[in-house]
Amino acid sequence: EVENQGQINTKKIIKKNQILSDQVSINQSHSVSGKAVENDEKQTDGRIDGYICEKEIYTEVVKNNIDFSYFAEWLGDEEEAEEIVQMIVRRICSRKKTERICGQDFPREVVKSAMLKVDINVLENAIEQMKRTDNVRNYESYLISTLFNEANGKRFKENAEGRWAEYAVKRDFGGYDD
Known part of the structure; x- marks a missing residue:
């Protein structure tokens, strides 16, 4: 049960990062995209x-x-x-x-x-x-x-x-x- 819980969390993070990166404009540089993902993670971590x-x-x-x-x-x-x-x-x-x-x-x-x-x-x-x-x-x-x-x-x-x-x-x- 503990192992499955860890896997679920990993899947949630990967899915969240994928959604966030899809939301970032194509015209923005990669470094800006990475920062947007990091900032959004910070805001949603509690x-x-x-x-x-x-x-x-x-x-x-x-x-x-x-x-x-x-x-x-x-x-x-x-x-x-x-x-x-x-x-x-x-x-x-x-x-x-x-x-x-x-x-x-x-x-x-x-x-x-x-x-x-x-x-x-x-x-x-x-x-x-x-x-x-x-x-x-x-x-x-x-x-x-x-x-x-x-x-x-x-x-x-x-x-x-x-x-x-x-x-x-x-x-x-x-x-x-x-």
């Missing part, structure tokens, strides 16, 4: 299907993280909300070794981790910040950079606000009596 599956999974994860229905309502445009989700998912599923954020290269896993930390608060803060910014040339890069900074500084920002409030109470009311 990597593309795996990438699409990965994007679908992360799209659902991001939508859950940001409470998509609320976000789309808050934004007032479901299509724009979907575009923003896809921008985030593209960075999560990127195959680049590094991503440039704010002029600095970060390892892909660091960017992926930050994008997976994005929740509704991070997203709303980033969009509010973008509203106050003029002359943005590349909105997607700017949004990703803003999300990256917001997600990585979220805990610090929350704690800083808490520290400020505590300080303000002590300053204005003379401290706490426990």
Whole structure:
């Protein structure tokens, strides 16, 4: 049974190559024909299907993280909300070794981790910040950079606000009596 399975695979590859080579124009050189066959094999060996599956999974994860229905309502445009989700998912599923954020290269896993930390608060803060910014040339890069900074500084920002409030109470009311 194992031997027959190997033979079937070989026959499938030979048949696939024959079909692909028949599809290549007669006017193209042999080297171009070979590359077309190789490229088509690469696309059908599961990597593309795996990438699409990965994007679908992360799209659902991001939508859950940001409470998509609320976000789309808050934004007032479901299509724009979907575009923003896809921008985030593209960075999560990127195959680049590094991503440039704010002029600095970060390892892909660091960017992926930050994008997976994005929740509704991070997203709303980033969009509010973008509203106050003029002359943005590349909105997607700017949004990703803003999300990256917001997600990585979220805990610090929350704690800083808490520290400020505590300080303000002590300053204005003379401290706490426990």
